[in-house]
Amino acid sequence: MSYLVRHRSPADPAVRLVCFPHAGGSASFFRDWPRHLDPSVEVVAVRYPGREGRFGEPLVPTMDALSPQIAAELLAAPPVPTVLLGHSMGAAVAYESLLRLEAAGADHFTRLCVSGRGLAPPTAEAPPRTDEDLIAAVTSLGGTHAEVWNDPDLRELFLPIIRNDYRLIDEYRRREDAPPLRAGVMTLTGDRDPHVTPLDAQDWSAVTTGAFTSHVFEGDHFYLIPHAAQVARLAVDRHSA
Structure with missing residues (x-):
């Protein structure tokens, strides 16, 4: 089944916005984003296996297995100016997908928007997570309501x-010899995010030879929920980077 869900698909799009969900997230997280954007913007979300319409498919546990498949589908889409936006884990998946897209010679991917994630890996390997550790980690970020975990x-x-x-992103390491991106990079951060500061986000400037900009919003790790309209418009605004 396709990795790409089109939340809006105009006949002749001026730009395409491709959104990559966070850990545990799904394509429906971005379902309402078309209402924030001009009708000429195609809005696409990545649907990871093992959830929503792909619930019966096996989960993909590694970045090297996941990002090439997404890149292959994006390469097969009609070439229009395209922005990739990833939140948290999705930021890393978007970055790795873009590396593969540029390596294949694609030049219509104009910007990478990195939300809620720093460039640097953890300083040490993450310890194994118990069920309670995982639930605590997820609820501390504010993205999943507590009632989900109270229902068996x-x-x-x-x-x-x-x-x-969490295993995928804990084990992921950016290659030190990764080539610089040609596309511009934009970072998006909540000012109270417990996992990445606006200063941490500045490290992403090292991965591109293109334009680099950063934006800070009021909020925690999921600042983009109340600021969805502003984030969506910034992402596709050709004057914002």
């Missing part, structure tokens, strides 16, 4: 997805 059926449904995604 929902808990059983979502825990394998969370565990898979």
Whole structure:
């Protein structure tokens, strides 16, 4: 099944916005974003296996298995100016996908928007996470309501997805010899994010030979929920980077 869900697909799009969800997230997280944008903007979200319409498919536990498949589908889409936007884990998936897209010679991917994630890896390998560790980590960020974890059926449904995604991002390391991106990079950060500061986000300037800009919003790790309209417009605004 396709990795790409089109939340809006105009006949002749001026620009395409491709959104990559966070750990445990799904394509529906970006379902309402078209209403914030001009009708000429195509809005696409990445649908990872093992959730929503791909619930019956096996989860993908490594970045090297996930990003090439997404890149392949994006390469097959009609070439229009395209912005990739990833939040948290999705920022790393978007970056790795863009590396592969540029290596394939694609030049219509104009910008990478990195939300809620720093460039530097953890200083040490993450310890194994118990179920309670995972739930505590997710709820501390504010993205998943506590009632999900209090319902035994929902808990059983979502825990394998969370565990898979946290393992993927815990084990992911950016290659030190990765080539610089030609596309511009924009960072987006909440001023109270417990995992990445606006200063941390500045490190992303090292990965591109293109334009670099950064934006800070009021809020925590999921600042982009109340600021969705501003984030979406910034992402596709050709004058903002």
